Amino acid sequence: MNDSILKKILLNVQDGTLPIDQGLEKLRDLPFLDIGHTKIDLHRSLRNGFPEVIYGSGKTPEQVADIFAHMQAHGNVLATRVSDKTAAHVRSIFPEVEYNPTARTLTWVKKAISYGASEIAIITAGTSDLPVAEEAKVTCEMLGSRATITSDVGVAGIHRLFDRMEDIRKASVLIVIAGMEGALASVIGGLVEQPIIAVPTSVGYGASFSGLSALLGMLTSCASGVTVVNIDNGFGAACAACKIVRLIRE
Incomplete structure (x- = not known):
């Protein structure tokens, strides 16, 4: 969830194209999504401009994959400090995820990234x-x-x-x-x-x-x-x- 998505939901409710109940459903996971072992901060990009990032160190491969699965529904996903073992497990479930072994990162892009001139x-x-x-x-x-x-x-x-x-x-x-x-x-x-x-x-x-x-x-x-x-x-x-x-x- 980011400010542009939130504005769109609110505008759609305002102009009547989105029923209030459906608008509430879209906002139900704010400010976080509890998946048991982890509480995913879906509100973070609204507060500081950047979404939550998965810190892979100390988490099991299964936990990282589970977090990845839930975060994919909400936008681009980045995981840092990911071991080869964890990366292999996540990519066995989501083969489109990219692994950078030098950076030890996993990335998945749902929405194309817009770059500025800087x-x-x-x-x-x-x-x-x-x-x-x-x-x-x-x-x-x-x-x-x-x-x-x-x-x-x-x-x-x-x-x-x-x-x-x-x-x-x-x-x-x-x-x-x-x-x-x-x-x-x-x-x-x-x-x-x-x-x-x-x-x-x-x-x-x-x-x-x-x-x-x-x-x-x-x-x-x-x-x-x-x-x-x-x-x-x-x-x-x-x-x-x-x-x-x-x-x-x-």
Whole structure:
């Protein structure tokens, strides 16, 4: 359920083309649908602009498939942190569902996605950061924003970044993803005017503390305008970037 669907229902009731009882039936599942193990938040897109997304980690394959089945009736569906086993189970029931093994996402598009002119640039320090970048890219696209990935341009070979700066500066919002010490976000923050959402990753040797070093480095960045999300949270970064892009469109 989103605002355009709700407006259509209310207008149809108002002009008499939809009986009140049928209108009530269409609204019966608001604000959530209780399927036993899960309460699906069908009202979320009305509150914050984006529908609920399935977080696959910790759920059984059967639970994810059940949630998927109920959410398909209400629009496009995105599931994140999906294991190969869960993906295989869901796709055995819904073969049209697409699985991105790098991003660990499942996607199903019921209504064609309309993209605006604005673009989100996703930049990674290393190839090892690609799973987080792919999760961000899939999320951006499912939420209606175009996104591109520029990979492996970290500070260990800074000339690789400079070679791509012209393209990077064309984007409206930047998502910068890095592990190790997380320095890439600060470097880019000193070179561009766009808002930057930094994502620390758990990539790195022992003293990186599974992403904590990158997180603290990004939080203490001397480059102004760098916002930081949690470790490996490509999904959260994409949601923030898409909200910024929506404001730019308006």
